[in-house]
Amino acid sequence: MRVVILPSEADASNFAAGFIEDYICEKKDAVLGLATGSSVILTYEALINKYRESMLSFQHITTFNLDEYVGLKPNHTQSYRYYMKQKLFNHIDIDQSNTYIPECFDEAYELSCDNYETEIRNHGGIDLQLLGIGSNGHIGFNEPTSSLSSRTRVKTLTKNTIANNSRFFKDSEVQPSIAITMGIGTIMEAQNILLLGLGKHKSKAVADLVEGPLSSFCPGSVLQNHESAIIVLDQQAASDLKLYDYYIHTEKMKLEYMC
Ligand code: F6R
Numbered sequence: 645m646r647v648v649i650l651p652s653e654a655d656a657s658n659f660a661a662g663f664i665e666d667y668i669c670e671k672k673d674a675v676l677g678l679a680t681g682s683s684v685i686l687t688y689e690a691l692i693n694k695y696r697e698s699m700l701s702f703q704h705i706t707t708f709n710l711d712e713y714v715g716l717k718p719n720h721t722q723s724y725r726y727y728m729k730q731k732l733f734n735h736i737d738i739d740q741s742n743t744y745i746p747e748c749f750d751e752a753y754e755l756s757c758d759n760y761e762t763e764i765r766n767h768g769g770i771d772l773q774l775l776g777i778g779s780n781g782h783i784g785f786n787e788p789t790s791s792l793s794s795r796t797r798v799k800t801l802t803k804n805t806i807a808n809n810s811r812f813f814k815d816s817e818v819q820p821s822i823a824i825t826m827g828i829g830t831i832m833e834a835q836n837i838l839l840l841g842l843g844k845h846k847s848k849a850v851a852d853l854v855e856g857p858l859s860s861f862c863p864g865s866v867l868q869n870h871e872s873a874i875i876v877l878d879q880q881a882a883s884d885l886k887l888y889d890y891y892i893h894t895e896k897m898k899l900e901y902m903c
Contacts (some may be wrong), residue, residue, distance in 0.1 A: 645854065647875045647882075648877065649877050651878070653686060653842045656842060657689075661691050662690075663838055668700060672701070672703075673705065673706070675770050675771045676773075676774065677708050677770040677773030677775075678732075678774055679776050681776045683777075683846075687774070695736045701737055702737055706742040706767055707738070708744045708764055710783075710825060711724065711826065712725065712745050712747050712824050714748065714824060718747065722813055722817065724745055725747065746824040748824060753824065757797050757798070758796075769835065771834070772835065773837045776839070776840055777841050778808065779848070780802060781861070781863055781865070783863050783867075784825040784831060786799065786827065786831075787799060787800075788802070790860060791829075792829070792832075792863070793829040795829055795830055796825065797825070801821050806821055828866055832866060837870055840876050841853075843878070846880075847880065850875070850882065853875070854868075854885060
């Protein structure tokens with residue numbers, strides 16, 4: 645596991661965008677796994693800027709989002725389809741028919757989840773998965789005690805997650821308490837993983853993920869078992885790491901060797 649600690653949220657997000665840019669430049673038809681939420685917003689803004697400056701094209705890219713609330717239509721302002729259009733898809737040259745989100749509108753949830761897995765497989769799997777982390781350690785909507793081998797399925801959200809995300813909903817809007825999420829097993833099959841942790845409120849979850857025991861109680865800790873996972877943090881999110889100085893040192897050594 646590579647741990648990259650950068651001074652600010654902007655620096656961490658620019659690192660993530662740069663990593664994605666390099667990946668797409670190498671593999672123009674890459675399959676990206678995408679996340680929603682606040683942690684990835686600056687990264688998406690940086691990617692949009694790169695597209696506008698003609699440094700990057702998404703024409704041949706396919707995307708699979710991690711999760712979607714059950715019961716929200718795509719045009720609902722809190723649906724993740726709406727989020728992705730507003731924050732990324734409407735501003736780049738991606739073919740939106742190649743953007744997948746685990747939506748289900750006919751209540752055939754199991755079939756819909758199985759189809760999502762099949763679609764990922766049919767595209768050759770995910771090359772690069774972008775993740776955020778919940779303050780309770782969740783990745784996607786895989787809440788604590790989710791099976792570390794789980795596949796795409798309907799998941800009941802914890803009170804903590806519902807409370808954290810209530811900031812996005814108006815008082816008059818009903819906030820769903822269940823969601824469809826890629827499973828932890830699904831996420832772990834991605835070739836590369838890039839997780840962004842930003843802000844002091846993520847520092848405990850980040851410490852559990854990087855240095856804690858591998859446990860379904862912190863679903864993100866499963867990334868310790870991934871061959872190619874990069875954890876990108878701002879200083880605040882990294883502030884509870886015991887080996888903070890070591891991670892800074894190893895990145896510095898990496899830069900020196902590359903020069
Ligand atoms: C969103 C997702 C979640 C978020 C996590 C952090 O698609 O899968 O796991 O990444 O809840 O959310 P923010 O970034 O809003 O703190």
